Amino acid sequence: MSTAPSTTQVLSLYREFLRNATKFNNYNFKNYFIRRSRDAFNSGKTLKTQEEITNAYTKAQQELEVLKRQSLISRLYSFEKLVVEPLNGSHKK
Amino acid sequence: MQSIKAFTSITSRGVLFQTQRRFIQTSTVVKAATATAATATADDLPLDIPSTSAAAAATNEAFKTNPLNGTRPIYLDMQATTPTDPRVLDKMLQFYTGLYGNPHSNTHSYGWETDKEIEKARKNIADLIGADPKEIIFTSGATESNNMAIKGVPRFYSKTKKHIITVKTEHKCILDSARHMQDEGFEVTYLKVGEDGLIDLNELEAAIRPDTALVSVMAVNNEIGVIQPVAEIGKICKRHKVFFHSDCAQAVGKIPINVNEMNIDLLSISSHKIYGPKGVGAIYVRRRPRVRLDPIITGGGQERGLRSGTLAPSLISGFGEAARIINEDMEYDQQHIKRLSKKLTDGLLALEHTQLNGSATARYPGCVNVSFAYVEGESLLMALKDIALSSGSACTSASLEPSYVLHALGADDALAHSSIRFGVGRFTTEEEIDYVIKAITERVEFLRELSPLWEMVKEGIDLNTIEWSGH
Numbered sequence: 001m002s003t004a005p006s007t008t009q010v011l012s013l014y015r016e017f018l019r020n021a022t023k024f025n026n027y028n029f030k031n032y033f034i035r036r037s038r039d040a041f042n043s044g045k046t047l048k049t050q051e052e053i054t055n056a057y058t059k060a061q062q063e064l065e066v067l068k069r070q071s072l073i074s075r076l077y078s079f080e081k082l083v084v085e086p087l088n089g090s091h092k093k
Numbered sequence: 094m095q096s097i098k099a100f101t102s103i104t105s106r107g108v109l110f111q112t113q114r115r116f117i118q119t120s121t122v123v124k125a126a127t128a129t130a131a132t133a134t135a136d137d138l139p140l141d142i143p144s145t146s147a148a149a150a151a152t153n154e155a156f157k158t159n160p161l162n163g164t165r166p167i168y169l170d171m172q173a174t175t176p177t178d179p180r181v182l183d184k185m186l187q188f189y190t191g192l193y194g195n196p197h198s199n200t201h202s203y204g205w206e207t208d209k210e211i212e213k214a215r216k217n218i219a220d221l222i223g224a225d226p227k228e229i230i231f232t233s234g235a236t237e238s239n240n241m242a243i244k245g246v247p248r249f250y251s252k253t254k255k256h257i258i259t260v261k262t263e264h265k266c267i268l269d270s271a272r273h274m275q276d277e278g279f280e281v282t283y284l285k286v287g288e289d290g291l292i293d294l295n296e297l298e299a300a301i302r303p304d305t306a307l308v309s310v311m312a313v314n315n316e317i318g319v320i321q322p323v324a325e326i327g328k329i330c331k332r333h334k335v336f337f338h339s340d341c342a343q344a345v346g347k348i349p350i351n352v353n354e355m356n357i358d359l360l361s362i363s364s365h366k367i368y369g370p371k372g373v374g375a376i377y378v379r380r381r382p383r384v385r386l387d388p389i390i391t392g393g394g395q396e397r398g399l400r401s402g403t404l405a406p407s408l409i410s411g412f413g414e415a416a417r418i419i420n421e422d423m424e425y426d427q428q429h430i431k432r433l434s435k436k437l438t439d440g441l442l443a444l445e446h447t448q449l450n451g452s453a454t455a456r457y458p459g460c461v462n463v464s465f466a467y468v469e470g471e472s473l474l475m476a477l478k479d480i481a482l483s484s485g486s487a488c489t490s491a492s493l494e495p496s497y498v499l500h501a502l503g504a505d506d507a508l509a510h511s512s513i514r515f516g517v518g519r520f521t522t523e524e525e526i527d528y529v530i531k532a533i534t535e536r537v538e539f540l541r542e543l544s545p546l547w548e549m550v551k552e553g554i555d556l557n558t559i560e561w562s563g564h
């Protein structure tokens with residue numbers, strides 16, 4: 001069994017999640033994945049054992065791959081902006 | 094006493110609300126809404142009347158959306174369907190890029206790899222409802238699952254059983270299947286519901302006969318979000334040894350469902366209501382004690398012979414992934430939905446003369462159905478082009494018929510016509526809810542200003558004292 005990831009590794013993974021979530025063109029998906037990533041990493045703070053942390057880290061790495069592919073697809077197929085979205089793209093979130 | 098005829102000729106704008114003229118009374122909202130609908134009839138009206146669309150145009154003029162923002166409406170029709178989760182799409186894409194084997198080909202690895210994914214999906218779906226994977230049969234959706242249950246079970250046991258029990262507020266595909274069974278010589282009891290949308294358990298028990306083949310009651314209603322007491326119904330059915338089917342299309346993944354704890358024998362699921370792809374669903378069929386049914390589609394004998402035909406691996410595996418995610422994240426999603434739903438409900442009910450339809454307690458928070466008195470739902474929807482919503486009636490088709498579900502609750506046409514359903518889901522944001530509350534508030538007020546009845550209400554005229562003339 002490999003050793004648990006360091007705090008730096010976890011934080012860097014978290015940044016990758018946020019970076020890719022922000023890249024979604026779809027407003028609802030973007031906001032959801034930002035919120036979900038934030039909450040998932042926050043609740044990860046309560047994990048205690050090395051095994052728990054390692055498992056969560058490995059799972060998150062796989063989920064990051066999904067997020068990378070899907071944020072790319074969201075940019076390839078874009079639709080009109082929603083009535084709550086500024087057209088210039090800068091969004092307060 | 095006052096004559097409404099005079100009123101209508103003065104304020105021809107009242108035509109906005111031309112529907113039926115009926116006058117029934119229960120709650121104040123019902124009264125008000127009925128009065129709204131009673132305003133004008135064709136023979137009362139001058140010729141140059143503004144049409145409903147003209148009024149909607151006026152409303153659009155009055156409420157320009159922010160030109161610096163986009164124009165695509167906010168999606169708030171989650172009971173009709175949900176957006177496909179990107180994680181689901183990610184799973185599905187494999188089947189359009191490499192995994193193209195027929196899952197029923199058992200002589201080579203192309204078949205095996207696809208079959209393995211199907212079985213993973215089956216397990217995820219079984220886990221979501223506490224079933225064994227062998228008890229999950231894939232179908233094209235909840236409509237097909239419901240048809241299988243309502244037609245298949247009574248047909249199989251038709252030598253001894255001739256009776257089916259269901260509820261007036263069920264989805265059209267249940268009610269229509271039941272009608273077909275009546276044509277085949279079965280008797281069907283349609284249980285009524287109270288004002289809160291719930292069935293009476295005593296009435297259900299009393300309706301059960303020695304020749305009852307099946308009881309079918311949905312868990313969460315698609316129009317009003319009311320949750321029926323499924324566990325209690327299951328107990329009653331078990332005690333009387335009658336099969337129990339539940340249409341859980343709107344319930345699975347949203348409220349905890351367990352087929353064993355709830356004594357459910359057959360259960361329908363739809364993928365596109367849980368952020369999965371459209372065109373796929375499943376029916377759970379209990380194996381112990383075994384439930385038998387006549388299949389509707391026969392052929393190669395796939396799916397235990399209950400549903401022949403080559404399975405659609407991409408759809409099924411997307412459905413399975415959607416089930417896995419909603420199972421893992423049920424608490425997280427529901428916390429979010431509950432919070433936004435409370436904000437929305439409080440915001441809408443803060444308007445005068447509004448009412449929440451269906452039980453306030455036994456409800457799924459992601460479905461909020463509200464009546465706005467003195468406003469016609471269809472007019473309001475037309476004035477709300479920037480929000481994708483459904484009026485209680487528009488669920489099954491584009492018909493303008495008032496909702497039979499709201500009727501079953503005792504609402505009259507006018508109240509049913511003034512109702513709108515709001516669906517909150519996993520991807521709804523707080524910003525969207527704030528926008529919706531503001532938009533609805535402004536436009537309800539605007540439309541009410543056009544209503545002569547609203548003027549009367551504001552002047553404190555009791556609408557009951559009015560003599561509705563001309564008929």
Ligand SMILES: Cc1ncc(COP(=O)(O)O)c(C=O)c1O
Binds near residue numbers: 315
């Ligand atoms: C309660 C209920 N049952 C059945 C259905 C039909 O499901 P499907 O679209 O999968 O056939 C729906 C959706 O409209 C529903 O809300």
